[in-house]
Amino acid sequence: MGCVESMNYEIVLRDATFKESRDYIKSHFREYIDVPPGFKVFDVHVIGLPPISIGLDGDFIIFPYTKPCHGTFLLRVEDREEAARLRARKK
Amino acid sequence: MPVQTSIALYLLNRLKKAGITPVVAGNKAANTLLVVADTERHYLGEVMDLDRAVALISDAKRDFDLCFVFIHNDAGVSYAATMGAISKAKLYTLVYGEHFEDQVHKIDFPCTTIAAKAVHNPLPLKKAIDEVKPWDA
Numbered sequence: 001m002g003c004v005e006s007m008n009y010e011i012v013l014r015d016a017t018f019k020e021s022r023d024y025i026k027s028h029f030r031e032y033i034d035v036p037p038g039f040k041v042f043d044v045h046v047i048g049l050p051p052i053s054i055g056l057d058g059d060f061i062i063f064p065y066t067k068p069c070h071g072t073f074l075l076r077v078e079d080r081e082e083a084a085r086l087r088a089r090k091k
Numbered sequence: 092m093p094v095q096t097s098i099a100l101y102l103l104n105r106l107k108k109a110g111i112t113p114v115v116a117g118n119k120a121a122n123t124l125l126v127v128a129d130t131e132r133h134y135l136g137e138v139m140d141l142d143r144a145v146a147l148i149s150d151a152k153r154d155f156d157l158c159f160v161f162i163h164n165d166a167g168v169s170y171a172a173t174m175g176a177i178s179k180a181k182l183y184t185l186v187y188g189e190h191f192e193d194q195v196h197k198i199d200f201p202c203t204t205i206a207a208k209a210v211h212n213p214l215p216l217k218k219a220i221d222e223v224k225p226w227d228a
Contacts, residue, residue, distance in 0.1 A: 017165040019197075037173035038149035045142070045149045049172040049200070066169050068118045068141065 029055035109226035116144035
């Protein structure tokens with residue numbers, strides 16, 4: 001999987017604050033993992049105040065993507081292998 | 092944010108005069124503002140994409156002694172927290188804009204915060220930087 005532009009993503013939340021995106025993940029997804037800033041999801045190093053929450057919903061990964069001028073977006077991307085890799089961190 | 096490029100060039104000059112080699116990391120718009128303003132590169136040295144810089148530092152391929160993060164919105168705070176977590180650099184947050192206090196309150200990680208209500212007039216932020224003298228650190 002390449003950069004964000006090449007992903008088949010759905011925007012779950014746009015122009016949010018980092019806290020709004022973290023709260024959204026924790027309140028909308030039963031399954032999530034907390035990772036440090038700079039952690040790599042696909043080819044994206046996630047940006048934010050630690051801990052950064054990443055939601056998991058079946059094969060879907062929901063993660064924050066921050067753009068300097070536009071705030072934080074929550075993206076939803078389907079990828080079975082990446083979801084499995086992230087789940088393995090919980091063990 | 093109008094003051095950003097002015098303050099960045101000012102800080103670059105002060106760092107260079109103190110013998111510190113500055114590297115700028117920003118998004119395309121912020122970098123272009125600097126490159127056009129300093130066409131002959133009197134102040135600018137290396138300029139790189141912000142996300143590339145985050146990737147290089149995260150992957151332990153590069154790091155710096157000092158890091159100044161320019162903040163005027165929530166994303167700026169997120170980038171500063173990230174730099175604090177991935178880099179060994181002494182971290183400075185430069186906070187400005189109409190609602191700078193809202194951003195200052197979100198900063199709960201170790202750093203030196205330099206803040207002023209500066210939007211079009213860079214002097215309040217310049218004064219705040221001069222009081223801290225980060226180039227003497």
